[in-house]
Amino acid sequence: MPDQPEHFWSLGCRLHVTVHVDYSxxxxxxHLLPTITNLLRPGGVRAVVAESLLLMHQLVISSRVRRxxxxxxxxxxxxxxxxxxxxxPWRG
Numbered sequence: 001m002p003d004q005p006e007h008f009w010s011l012g013c014r015l016h017v018t019v020h021v022d023y024s025x026x027x028x029x030x031h032l033l034p035t036i037t038n039l040l041r042p043g044g045v046r047a048v049v050a051e052s053l054l055l056m057h058q059l060v061i062s063s064r065v066r067r068x069x070x071x072x073x074x075x076x077x078x079x080x081x082x083x084x085x086x087x088x089p090w091r092g
Contacts, residue, residue, distance in 0.1 A: 038044045038051075072080070 035048060038048050041047070
């Protein structure tokens with residue numbers, strides 16, 4: 001049967017099976033084990049709470065909208081360039 005792809009070789013069967021394995025419970029368990037061991041240590045609750053707060057703070061910072069510089073025309077650059085060099089000496 002030359003008109004069929006190679007993986008349909010047995011008796012003209014057109015069934016293609018894809019197996020999907022969900023690894024999310026395994027990943028959750030792998031990440032949960034160190035957290036539980038940290039909780040069982042002395043001062044572990046504080047450490048886990050501090051880590052959680054730091055991760056939340058990092059998420060807030062990374063999702064913060066950054067302001068882009070305005071589009072300046074040549075006149076603006078001609079006027080503001082020397083002014084910035086005058087008032088901000090480390091830029092000049």
